[in-house]
Amino acid sequence: xxxxxxxxxxxxxxxxxxxxMKNFETKGFPSKKEEGWKYTSLNSLQKVDFSIxxxxxxxxxxxxxxxxxxxxxDTYKIVFIDGIYSSYLSETTHDGxxxxxxxSALTKPMYKQVIxxxxxxxxxxxxxxxxxxxxxxxxxxxxxIPKNKMPKKPIEIVHFATGNEASLMLQPRNLIVVEExxxxxxxxxxxxxxxxxxxxxxxxxxxxxxxxxxxYYKIQNDNATANLIDNTYIDQKDRSLVKIHSFCFGGKxxxxxxxxxxxxxxxxxxxxxxxxxxxxxxxxHHTLVHHKQPNCESHQDYKGIYGENSTGVFNGKIIVDKIxxxxxxxxxxxxxLISDRATINSKPQLxxxxxxxxxxxxxxxxxxxxxxxxxxQTRGIxxxxxRALLMxxxxxxxxxxxxxxxxxxxxxxxxxxxxxxxLGFDI
Amino acid sequence: MAYTEEELKKELETKExxxxxxTDIESDTFPPGLNEEVVIAISKKKEEPExxxxxxxxxxxxxxxxxxxxxxxVHYEKPDLQAISYYSAPNSKPKYDSLDEVDPExxxxxxxxxxxxxxxxxxxxxxxxxxxxSVSVAxxxxxxxxxKGIIFCSISEAxxxxxxxxxxxxxxxxxxxxNYYAALNSAVFSDGSFCYIPKGVRCPMELSTYFRINQAxxxxxERTLVVAEPGSYVSYLEGCTAPSRDENQLHAAVVELVAMDxxxxxxxxxxxxxxxxxxxxxxxxxxxTKRGLCEKNAKISWTQVETxxxxxxxxxxxxxxxxxxxxxxxxxxxxxxxQQADTGTKMVHLGKNTRSTIISKGISAGKSQNSYRGxxxxxSRADNxxxxxxxxxxxxxxxCGAHTFPYIEAKNKTAMIEHEATTSKIGEDxxxxxxxxxxxxxxxxxxxxxxxxxxxxxxxxxEFAVEAQKLLEISLEGSVG
Numbered sequence: 001x002x003x004x005x006x007x008x009x010x011x012x013x014x015x016x017x018x019x020x021m022k023n024f025e026t027k028g029f030p031s032k033k034e035e036g037w038k039y040t041s042l043n044s045l046q047k048v049d050f051s052i053x054x055x056x057x058x059x060x061x062x063x064x065x066x067x068x069x070x071x072x073x074d075t076y077k078i079v080f081i082d083g084i085y086s087s088y089l090s091e092t093t094h095d096g097x098x099x100x101x102x103x104s105a106l107t108k109p110m111y112k113q114v115i116x117x118x119x120x121x122x123x124x125x126x127x128x129x130x131x132x133x134x135x136x137x138x139x140x141x142x143x144x145i146p147k148n149k150m151p152k153k154p155i156e157i158v159h160f161a162t163g164n165e166a167s168l169m170l171q172p173r174n175l176i177v178v179e180e181x182x183x184x185x186x187x188x189x190x191x192x193x194x195x196x197x198x199x200x201x202x203x204x205x206x207x208x209x210x211x212x213x214x215x216y217y218k219i220q221n222d223n224a225t226a227n228l229i230d231n232t233y234i235d236q237k238d239r240s241l242v243k244i245h246s247f248c249f250g251g252k253x254x255x256x257x258x259x260x261x262x263x264x265x266x267x268x269x270x271x272x273x274x275x276x277x278x279x280x281x282x283x284x285h286h287t288l289v290h291h292k293q294p295n296c297e298s299h300q301d302y303k304g305i306y307g308e309n310s311t312g313v314f315n316g317k318i319i320v321d322k323i324x325x326x327x328x329x330x331x332x333x334x335x336x337l338i339s340d341r342a343t344i345n346s347k348p349q350l351x352x353x354x355x356x357x358x359x360x361x362x363x364x365x366x367x368x369x370x371x372x373x374x375x376x377q378t379r380g381i382x383x384x385x386x387r388a389l390l391m392x393x394x395x396x397x398x399x400x401x402x403x404x405x406x407x408x409x410x411x412x413x414x415x416x417x418x419x420x421x422x423l424g425f426d427i
Numbered sequence: 428m429a430y431t432e433e434e435l436k437k438e439l440e441t442k443e444x445x446x447x448x449x450t451d452i453e454s455d456t457f458p459p460g461l462n463e464e465v466v467i468a469i470s471k472k473k474e475e476p477e478x479x480x481x482x483x484x485x486x487x488x489x490x491x492x493x494x495x496x497x498x499x500x501v502h503y504e505k506p507d508l509q510a511i512s513y514y515s516a517p518n519s520k521p522k523y524d525s526l527d528e529v530d531p532e533x534x535x536x537x538x539x540x541x542x543x544x545x546x547x548x549x550x551x552x553x554x555x556x557x558x559x560x561s562v563s564v565a566x567x568x569x570x571x572x573x574x575k576g577i578i579f580c581s582i583s584e585a586x587x588x589x590x591x592x593x594x595x596x597x598x599x600x601x602x603x604x605x606n607y608y609a610a611l612n613s614a615v616f617s618d619g620s621f622c623y624i625p626k627g628v629r630c631p632m633e634l635s636t637y638f639r640i641n642q643a644x645x646x647x648x649e650r651t652l653v654v655a656e657p658g659s660y661v662s663y664l665e666g667c668t669a670p671s672r673d674e675n676q677l678h679a680a681v682v683e684l685v686a687m688d689x690x691x692x693x694x695x696x697x698x699x700x701x702x703x704x705x706x707x708x709x710x711x712x713x714x715x716t717k718r719g720l721c722e723k724n725a726k727i728s729w730t731q732v733e734t735x736x737x738x739x740x741x742x743x744x745x746x747x748x749x750x751x752x753x754x755x756x757x758x759x760x761x762x763x764x765x766q767q768a769d770t771g772t773k774m775v776h777l778g779k780n781t782r783s784t785i786i787s788k789g790i791s792a793g794k795s796q797n798s799y800r801g802x803x804x805x806x807s808r809a810d811n812x813x814x815x816x817x818x819x820x821x822x823x824x825x826x827c828g829a830h831t832f833p834y835i836e837a838k839n840k841t842a843m844i845e846h847e848a849t850t851s852k853i854g855e856d857x858x859x860x861x862x863x864x865x866x867x868x869x870x871x872x873x874x875x876x877x878x879x880x881x882x883x884x885x886x887x888x889x890e891f892a893v894e895a896q897k898l899l900e901i902s903l904e905g906s907v908g
Contacts, residue, residue, distance in 0.1 A: 035498070322825055337840040340807060346835040348846070355822035355852040365805075365837045365844040 013106055016120050020134035027128035039313040039345040040255055040284040045227055050169035050199055052136060058082055058162040060193075062089060068191050069156060072406040075187070076155040078141040082162055083170045085139055089158075097151050102140035102173055114144055118177055122205050122233040122261065130231050133203040137173035140202075145182040145212075154185040154404060159202075161226070163194025174204040178212040185215040187407065192226040204232045208240035210264070215243050215403055221250040221414055224279060231257045238264035245402060246273040247411055248283045249418045255284045262324075265295045273302040274395045274411075276418045277310035277342075284313035291324040300331040303395050305419075306342040317349040318359060325354050331361035336368065336394060368394075388421035459512045463487060466614050469513060473583050476590060486603035486613030493607045499769040500798040500830055503738045506677045506712060513615045513648075571631060578623040579634055582650050585621035592623055596654050600683040600720045600746070608679040609716040612648045616681070619650035624659040624690070633888050635664040649680040655690035655725075662693040662888060677712045678736075684719030684727055688749065691726040692719065695887055696743075697895055700735035707765025707794070710737025717741060723749035723778070730886045732895045733760040733768060734902040742800065744773035747781035747809075754783040757883040759895075761902045762795030762827070771801035771832075776812040776842075785816040788880050791827035792903055798830040805842040812839060818848040821879055823872075823903070873900040 029046055030037040058081050069077065076099050079089035085101055092100045098111075105111040106119075124130045141157045161168055178184050192198045208214050220228060228251055234242050248254055260269045275283050289298040304312045314333045335344045348361040368390045376386035392415060402408040457465060466487045470480040495505060572579050578589060585593050603613040624630055655661055665682075678700065686692045694717075703710025713736035719727035729743040745754030756772040774783035783803065791797035797820065805812045820829035831848045853875050861871030876899055877884070884892050 325825070335837075337837060337842065340840050342838075342840065344835070344837045346833075346837075346846075348831070348833060348848070350820075350831040350848060350850060351828065352820070352822065352830065352850050353825075353828040355825045355827070357822075357850060357852075359850040361831070361846075361848050363833070363835055363844070363846040365835065365842055367841065367843070 012116075013119070017135050020120075020125070020131040023125065023131040024128050024135060027131070030128060036286065036315070039311070039315075040253070040282065042253075045199055045253070048167050048197055048199070050167045050197075051165050052169050052171070057084055058164050060086070060089065060160060060162065065089070065160060065191075065193075068158060068160075068189060070154070070187060070404075070406055070410060072410075073153070073404070075153050076151060078155065078157045080139060080159045080172065082160070082164065082168060083139055083172065093151075097146065097149050098142065098144040099151065099155055100142050102142045102175060103138060105142035105175070111142070111144075114177060115175075118205065118207055119175060120205070122207070122235045123203055123231070124233070124259075127231065127257075129201055129229055130203050133171045133173055133201050133231070137171040137203065140173035140175070142174070143176045143184065143186070145178045145184050147179040148181045149179075150183040151185075154187060157186060157188045159190045159200065161190075161192040161194075161196075161198040161200075163192065163196035163198075165196065167197040168199070170198065170200040170202075172200065172202045174202070176204065176206045176214070178206070178208050178214055180209045181211045182209070183213040185217075185404065187217045187219065187404075189219045190222055190226065190228055192223050195223065195225050197225045197227070198222075199227045199229070201229045202231065204230075206232065206234045206242065208234065208236045208242050210238045210240065212237070212240045214241070216245070217402070217404075217407060218244065218246045218256070219411075219414075220246065220248040220254055223250060224252055224281075226251050227253040229255045229257075231259075233259045234261065234269070236260065236262050236264060236267045236269060239266045240264065241268045241270075243270040243272070243401065245398070246271075246275075246285070247414070248273065248275040248277070249414055251281065251283070253282045256286060258285075258287045260287075260289045260298065262289070262291050262293055262296045262298075265293050267293070267296040269296075269298040270401070271298075271300045271302075272398045272401060274398050274415070275302070275304040275306075275312055276391075276395070276415065277305070277312060278307040278418075279310060280308070281310045282313075283311075285315070286313075287316045289318050289329065291318070291320045291327045291329060294323060294325045294327070296324065297328045298330070300333075301398055302333045303398055304333070304335040304344065305338060305391050305395070306335065306344060307338045309339070309341045311343045311345070313345045314363075315347045315349070316361065318351065318361075320352045320354050320357055320359060322353045325356045327354065327357040327359065329357070329359040333361075333363045334394070335363075335365045336391065337365060385421050388416070388419040391419055392416070457512050460509050461511070461513055461615065465513050469615055469617070473586075475583075475586055478590075478594060479586055482598070482603070483614050486610050487615075489604040490607065490610035490614055493604075493610055495607050499740050500796065500800070500832070501738050501740060501767040501769050503712065503767070508611070508677075511677065513617075575628050575631065576625040577628060577630060578621065580621055582616070582619040582621045582652060585652075589621070589623070592654065593621065593652070596652055596683070596685055598683075600685060600718045601681050601716050606716060608714045609681050612650060612679045612681045612716070616648045616650035619652070619680070621651075622653045622661065622663065624655045624661045626656040627658040628656075629659065630661040633662045633664050647678045649678075651680070651682040652685075653683070653692055653694070654685045655687060655692050657688040657690060659687075660691045663695070664888060664891060665694070665696045676709075678714065680715045682715070682717040682743075686719060686721050686725035686727050686752075688723040688725060690722070691728075693728045694719070694730070694743070695891060696729075696731040696733075697887075697891060697898070698731065698733045698735050698739070699898060701737075702735050702764065702766050703737040705764050707737070710766070711735065712738045713741065714738075715741040717743035718746065719744065719754070720746045721749055721752035721754060721778075721781075724751045725749055726753040726755070728755040728757070728886070729772065730757045730883065731759070731770075732883070732887070732898065733758070733770060734898055736768075737766060739766075739768040739770055741770050742772055744775070745783065746775050746777065747783065748777045750778040751780045752778055753781070756783075756785045756787070757886045758787045759790070759880045759883045759899070760788070760797055760799075761790045761899060762792070762797045763902055764793040764795060766793075766795040768796070769798040769800055771799045773802040774804070774814060775802075776805045776809040776814070779808070779810045780812070781809055782813045783815075785814070785818070786882050787816075787818040788883055789818070789820040789829055790823070790876060790879070790899075790903070791820070791829050792823040794826045796828045796830070798832060799848075800832040800834075802834040803836070803844060803846070804834075805837045805839050805844065807838040809839055810841045812842045814842075814844045814846075816844075816846040818846075819879070820848070820850040821876070822850065822852050872903065876900075876903060
């Protein structure tokens with residue numbers, strides 16, 4: 001296999017890769033027959049002959065891609081172009097914290113200790129797509145925040161696909177370790193720059209130690225030929241707080257697998273998402289919160305607006321183990337269908353084995369309030385704007401918890417743009 | 428070339444000779460095992476017309492190609508379907524000679540439920556020497572029903588007497604190939620009920636299998652077909668609050684409801700099969716397919732109280748085909764000890780302005796597992812479809828589990844769907860409050876559980892509701908922890 005020539009077979013990771021490869025070979029791509037993929041078909045992707053490694057290195061000018069960064073504020077940047085690290089666009093650091101590359105973390109002895117403890121520890125060894133990533137990934141972000149530290153600025157992880165290949169498959173692999181009482185803010189984005197097809201199969205492992213705080217924002221506003229399968233695994237210890245926001249506006253097929261494992265007490269896990277789709281877009285949000293210890297909380301709030309021929313899927317699963325008493329788990333999924341050809345499939349799931357818990361979920365599918373719409377129109381707001389305003393309000397409470405003001409403004413603009421209106425006020 | 432019915436018929440004819448099973452059907456109980464001959468023999472034994480035999484064989488053919496499903500959230504040892512005898516002649520001989528021989532535990536339960544002595548005898552299978560009340564009652568009932576043109580009889584009788592009706596509706600809502608157990612039932616169903624309400628008739632009484640005389644030996648593969656012609660109404664009760672000790676481990680029934688334009692069917696079930704002992708040994712497997720079809724302005728309402736069976740696996744469903752049709756599902760599922768239940772409903776909205784309501788209450792105690800699994804589907808042409816679902820679970824003790832698996836699929840922008848689920852336990856303060864007022868803990872729990880289930884209990888016909896309430900109490904006895 002060509003890939004084997006490319007890697008260091010002596011490395012300890014090699015065995016992990018081989019095992020993952022074997023798992024993928026036996027399982028293959030998931031099919032619609034599997035419960036977890038009931039509503040999402042990967043058939044169209046399997047027909048495309050994706051190249052796994054780009055033949056040549058590509059460069060980009062900062063001015064051409066500036067708009068994809070949160071350029072209003074200063075950030076650390078880990079940038080990849082067609083899966084290859086771009087030192088020119090990046091800004092990494094080793095000053096007290098490690099914000100660098102997966103490839104160097106895997107090869108340099110100084111990181112060996114961390115890699116041995118964390119790499120591929122929480123990621124599923126059973127899931128075929130995660131295995132595919134484990135087997136073939138060779139680059140990604142490596143972030144290590146030691147005890148009581150906090151990076152001076154947020155970190156942006158950006159993946160560009162230049163389209164120099166007719167169809168490209170990317171396998172980024174991120175490892176994020178936040179030690180006790182440390183804090184971190186990450187913004188992740190995948191961006192394809194041409195109409196050539198891209199499939200990204202990303203795996204991120206996040207470890208939040210005691211009292212750690214992690215704020216993770218996923219911006220998924222790629223163009224119509226980009227596909228993303230995002231697998232994120234989060235391991236939380238006592239009193240840690242992990243918040244993940246997913247903003248899905250673009251892409252052809254997006255699948256988000258968020259898996260939270262609460263391995264401690266008094267943990268708070270929060271997942272929020274805004275999804276606004278049109279055209280033939282398909283987004284599948286799959287969340288899992290496994291409450292393994294007592295006195296923990298989890299909150300899920302997903303809002304979706306689906307137009308044209310788009311399809312939205314929400315599958316949220318909460319598992320409460322027998323010993324996880326006093327769990328407070330809440331899950332909400334609200335959807336608005338604005339087209340007759342759009343589809344929503346929602347499956348909020350609870351599996352509860354403890355009796356002293358507070359678990360609830362709610363799911364709604366409905367329309368905009370006609371009375372509210374009428375009210376706005378009587379105040380001289382045109383129908384289109386009034387609709388947009390109501391939809392904006394619908395999605396807004398998810399935005400309230402975004403802690404980077406510039407990012408909030410950016411998301412607001414993206415929402416307004418996606419809804420196709422000028423809201424007439426600066427949001 | 429496709430295999431035609433003609434060919435099948437020919438093949439069967441020759442087969443009859445080959446194996447000469449004419450002698451075989453003389454025996455009262457068939458040897459265990461299932462094959463084509465057994466299916467033919469059952470049909471012969473029941474003196475069914477040829478079309479029925481072929482229908483059964485078709486079902487058998489489908490069944491043979493199917494695999495036992497395993498997606499439900501229940502774990503059990505799969506019954507060996509080749510070890511079951513598929514036909515035994517109805518047993519007319521009473522099981523016991525007097526009440527004294529009956530299991531005292533069973534009698535105790537009867538007493539708690541407030542069942543009269545005569546009824547107790549009938550239920551426990553004791554010989555009744557006086558003229559049995561219910562028989563005469565049933566005869567009077569039959570007369571009243573006949574006057575209105577209502578047909579209410581066993582399905583075997585219906586196949587013989589009203590073949591045109593059975594032929595038209597049997598398998599319309601649950602086709603033979605619908606699922607593994609429905610196919611099995613279609614091939615080998617022993618008996619069941621048939622109910623036909625003519626146009627514009629409102630059935631004057633609650634129809635219940637209990638009042639049907641030839642109820643004995645309906646057996647483990649029951650088939651029920653209820654047809655309500657335009658503008659008619661019927662309320663149908665199935666099952667009984669009294670515990671049934673049945674020796675058959677596997678029960679695979681099929682219930683089909685057809686509600687024509689403006690018709691209404693109310694179907695209530697109380698299921699209290701033997702749940703197995705406290706260690707989880709034994710108990711009935713209850714794998715039922717229940718489905719109703721609603722034409723224009725029709726309404727089907729399912730109400731169920733599930734307290735028995737070791738494993739319950741059923742989803743009473745509504746196909747809301749006609750415009751303005753309504754589907755309702757009210758359920759209480761109680762599991763205790765090692766019981767497992769995976770139950771819920773499917774509401775398929777096809778017509779315009781269709782509405783559905785789902786209220787499901789799950790109560791799990793002991794080491795049991797209780798799952799709600801439901802589907803709400805709104806198709807692209809079902810404008811203004813409306814659904815409200817509420818699934819509440821109550822957990823008692825920390826060794827049981829409650830699960831919810833709702834599937835919500837909307838393809839129409841005018842759809843309004845709401846789904847809510849909560850999980851809770853009985854509050855200590857609630858119990859304390861009751862204790863304070865002199866109500867002991869066990870009674871307090873019964874009180875709270877009844878309050879929790881009220882929404883569903885209210886939907887049951889009066890006679891049933893009272894008994895069901897007591898039944899809940901009994902099912903949860905000893906689960907205070």
